[in-house]
Amino acid sequence: MRDREFCAADTIGGPMTGLRARQTIALVVGVVACAIALVLTGWLCGSRISLASLADNVMTSLAAVAMVASVITARTAHGRVRIAWAAMAIGLGSFTVGAVLWFVYRLTEFEHPYPSVADAAYLALPIATAIAMLLLSSGFSRTSRTRLVLDALVVAGSFSIVGWIAVLEDLWKSAPDDRLRVAVSAGYPVLDAAVLTIGVLVVARAHAGQRRTLALLTAGMAGIAISDGVFVYLTANQQPTDTALLYPGWLIGLVLFIGAALTGRGFAHREVIAAQPVSWTSVWLPFVPVMLASVAVFTQSPIDLKAGPVPVIGLMLLLAFSARQLLVMSENRSLLATVAEQALRDPLTGVGNxxxxxxxxxxxxxxxxxxxxxxxxxxxxxxxxxxxxxxxxxxxxxxxxxxxxxxxxxxxxxxxxxxxxxxxxxxxxxxxxxxxxxxxxxxxxxxxxxxxxxxxxxxxxxxxxxxxxxxxxxxxxxxxxxxxxxxxxxxxxxxxxxxxxxxxxxxxxxxxxADGDLFASGPMPASRSGASTVRLLGELRQAIDQFELTLVYQPKFDLNTASIVGVEALVRWPHPKRGMLSPDEFLPLVRRYGLMGSITDLVVNQALDDVVRWREESLEVPIAVNMFAPSMADLRLPGKFARALADRNLSPSQLTVEITEDLFLDHMERTKTVLNQLQEFGIRIAIDDFGSGYSALSYMRDLTVDEVKLDRHFIAPIPADQRASAVVRAVLNLANELGLSTVAEGIETVTTAEWLREHGCNIGQGYFFSPPLTADNLRDILKKCERDASCRISGCSLRYGSCHWSESDVPHIELMR
Structure with missing residues (x-):
């Protein structure tokens, strides 16, 4: 996460809106129209238009389209981003004017087209691009942004020296009275080199969502710089500049500027002033051109160097480089101070640690x-x-x-x-x-x-x-x-x-x-503190890893026939010192420390293994497992359940997933997806503990479930409370209207069971029928029921028939007398 003291980040814009899409289409149509117009112009003018003039026309059209694209992008932006694209629009507009003037010079065969007003218009583009890049850059403090400008000046000065010695010195000697021509010729590569330096350093530090636009701007400027360099070289050597080979860099650069304007829509400036790793590009980039300039200087004689501007440029280069190094030292001191301060701060929140x-x-x-x-x-x-x-x-x-x-x-x-x-x-x-x-x-x-x-x-x-x-x-x-x-x-x-x-x-x-004594003698509280919590958490994790948790199964009975129609798997922890712990005594630790996924895997696999063992003895028993509500947003869940069933060759209809309703369901859309996939596999879905949570009715409305389980506290007051009876009756009627099965939990009296059966409840479970049983005890009961068709677990008060078991037959069953 971000350091709150040093970071204030915005978000990158989302998908292209309809308006932006229409604007993009308009730009594409404009480019196509320009191309058609150029072809028609060449066809109408015939031989009077050279290939270079045709390329001039193409360049003019592309510059105009790039200017319009920048204007549109500026209109959709805000703050410094809008200013950046407005600067680009001005620079491209100036470039368009220069291209038009140059085209006119060629048509009218103007005698001295270089240097001219067109060159001043051309030179405005690199300046505007540099301004735009500085405004769009992120991760720079005021000091580092100043260093960025000094780096650009160092590179520009170095290239000025190299360019003078390699090309411009001959132009100076051939035209000693035309100083303006030399100055303009030097202006092109110097400005281009400075802008490219800024672009490379800005892209190296840009964020992922911004890098594409800034890289397109830098690449576009690189294309312009290549053609500018070729133009200056041809001019210095007094060679013709009407060749079409001169134009690819300009044309490609303008196309890249159009792409930058299109991708720049939705570009949000992210001002992150934080301690970041130093980019190797920012370290070596200023030194390479300085070394090249030094090598070039050593190849010249002192007399030749004194005759030109190299000493002045060298002095300025030395001053800029020295200022740059002083700023680097200042930044290093600030970085050390920041690191020292952050050693005492929490990196996530910015408060103390x-x-x-x-x-x-x-x-x-x-x-x-x-x-x-x-x-x-x-x-x-x-x-x-x-x-x-x-x-x-x-x-x-x-x-x-x-x-x-x-x-x-x-x-x-x-x-x-x-x-x-x-x-x-x-x-x-x-x-x-x-x-x-x-x-x-x-x-x-x-x-x-x-x-x-x-x-x-x-x-x-x-x-x-x-x-x-x-x-x-x-x-x-x-x-x-x-x-x-x-x-x-x-x-x-x-x-x-x-x-x-x-x-x-x-x-x-x-x-x-007294905490330790309390734990040694009885059940543990839901929340623990200190070393006791750590110790108990370690024991719980060990119990999960070594499969020491066990399951018991509470039978579910058809309230009309009293037959067992399924079982609910309930997890227990046989703690070696504290005895058998119920879920309420350790699930808070499970939820708090992220162990719910491991518990779920253990319960599902162990329960399905028991189903397989029962099936080997010709006992088909549908089983229900409880799921922690937030876990239902896990998109991997349906696949895990499907594989677990397939590995055991079990029908998905034998598994019911019960969602605990005591905690809210979040990520509702993903939850719906998970539930739909489970039901497509044939797995039944039930809302457990209905009436204990916050959104029970909305679950019945929004989720495609098969079963509703009424919470024990929801139905317990039925015999004595008419209002409670009315509410439960309304829920039963609503569930029947929606085609949902209803299960009543915690039935403990014959009166409650009889009332529920008479009012349309389908299934019941609770100590009135049977407490939770081990897998072996449940198997024995199911086999005995299979042999004796008249066998019923409950007493005779529900008119279910006579009970043929004694308490000694099944030791853990508490028969109702």
Missing amino acids: RIVFRDRLSHAMQMRQRDGLSVGVLVMDLDDFKVVNDTLGHPVGDELLSLVAERIVGSVRAGDTVARLGGDEFAVLIEGRVDNSQLVAHRVVEAFDEPFIVDGQDLLIRPSIGLAVAEQDEPDLLAEDLLKRADIAMYSAKRSRAGGVHPFNAEMLLAET
């Missing part, structure tokens, strides 16, 4: 011992930031972190220190009175009331904030201890999910100390 925060905290604690002022440390962590990274991608997550840093900096006082400690964790050092710490902390909380706009989306994200203040009655409190207290308070805030600022208190420290 952990090193500078600890240094300033230690200094503040030392000043506290001397002056008695309080010191406060605020530590904050973004809730569900992992979800943002998993669903929207890490670039969006990085941009969100940068915006969060801006909000925090805008909320604190000028003297407070803001730092990013790592990941999505930030800290603020607050010095002064105790009430200042509270005030700043609450202002930071309020800064998150407005959503963040990232990648065109509104993201409302909340922080968990802990605050620790060093009181005056704790003179020996260390900086590390104060930071640890703020960290403990932050994790307390994260566990409570209550929002606001959580000041540190002694009870939090006691809870943290």
Whole structure:
């Protein structure tokens, strides 16, 4: 990501709009019309028009088209980009005027066409191109842009010396009274060399989205420079310049200028003033022509050198080169200062890093011992930031972190220190009175009331904030201890999910100390802190890698026939010290630390392997697996499931994917694509935990699903709450209208089961029928049911028939009496 202090980047324009397309077509038509006009002109004029005159006409037409293209591009741009293309339009317009004048000179057989007003018009083009390139360039500070101009002057001066010794000296001697002719002849290669130098250095530092336009401008100028050089050479040697071989460079250059104008639409200037690696081109480019000029000078006698302008040009070249080297030294010092400063800054957000925060905290604690002022440390962590990274991608997550840093900096006082400690964790050092710490902390909380706009989306994200203040009655409190207290308070805030600022208190420290005992004796909390979190996360990763997680299966029953119609796979973690852990006890770690993909692969493959084992005993059991909602935006998911089924020769209809509805679905378009592909393969889709999330009804409307599973908390109040009964009845009717199957979860009483059956619910599951079973126990039950057609797991109260099993037959089944 970008350094907020040194970078302010725009975006490159998108696809060509209809207006731009029409303008492009108009330009192409203009070029074709010019070509037709040229052919007709040559045919009408016959032998009076030479091939060189015809090339002059072509050049004039191309220059005019390039000028119009630049004008159109300038009209679509803004700011310095518009000024750049306006300069190009002026330069090309001047070139067009010069071409027209030169064409007229040839037709009228003007006696002395060189030098003339046409040459002044021609020389305006390289100047305009240089201005445009400087305006369109990116990555240059004011100092480096000045160095760029000095590099151009150094190269121009060097070529002036080489050109004088190689060509122009003879012209000077042959026409001692025509100094203007020599000056104009020298002006062409000197200006061209300077512009090409600027172009090469600008292209070398350009961003990918800008490089094409700048490269076309540089290449176009190179074509112009080649023909200019040939023209000057022919003129200096008093050879005719009406040959058509002189024109390819000019014509190609003008065509490239047209291409640059076309690609320049939508070009957005990106001013990035940041420490960047030095380009080798910028290092050696100024030295090569200086060396060539030195070699050329040594080939001449002192008398010849004194007779011309070489000493003056050499002095100017020396001054420019010296100024250039001084600027390089200045830039190097600035670069070293920048590197030293950035060593103390977070490269992503631009705020301080952990090193500078600890240094300033230690200094503040030392000043506290001397002056008695309080010191406060605020530590904050973004809730569900992992979800943002998993669903929207890490670039969006990085941009969100940068915006969060801006909000925090805008909320604190000028003297407070803001730092990013790592990941999505930030800290603020607050010095002064105790009430200042509270005030700043609450202002930071309020800064998150407005959503963040990232990648065109509104993201409302909340922080968990802990605050620790060093009181005056704790003179020996260390900086590390104060930071640890703020960290403990932050994790307390994260566990409570209550929002606001959580000041540190002694009870939090006691809870943290007792943490290990709590884990050893019972289930673990969803969120953990410190070394315990790291240790438990390592154990979980090891359990996933070594396939130590296991599955249990809860049967799903047809509420009309009481037959088993499928099972739901539920993951469990048989922890060696803490016993069997349910998903609620470790899935928060899975979601937070990006292990959901590994868990999904493990569950799907193990569940399908069990289906294969059941099939070997002639037991066909459809199976359902749970999917984390944001994972449904993974376009690779359908292919992975299809391969897993094909490898085991299983029908896709035996697999149902249940989307957990407790978290919102993002990237809805990609999610729809994934769901459609799954259904095309024959895999069923269900909305799990319906009624527990935020967008249940919109899911039924927008997503093509096959099944709706009513959450246990959604149906539990049915027997005693008429309003709850009415809502569930409405959902059942709606699902039936949409042709969706309905499954009720968590059925625990006969009254609930009977009510659901009477109101059209298709399938039920819960402890009233059966708790989750191991794969072997489920196999035994299915085989027993296959032998005994009248076998039912539930009691007789639902009029399903008599139960033929005793509790001893299936030890883990809790029969309803």
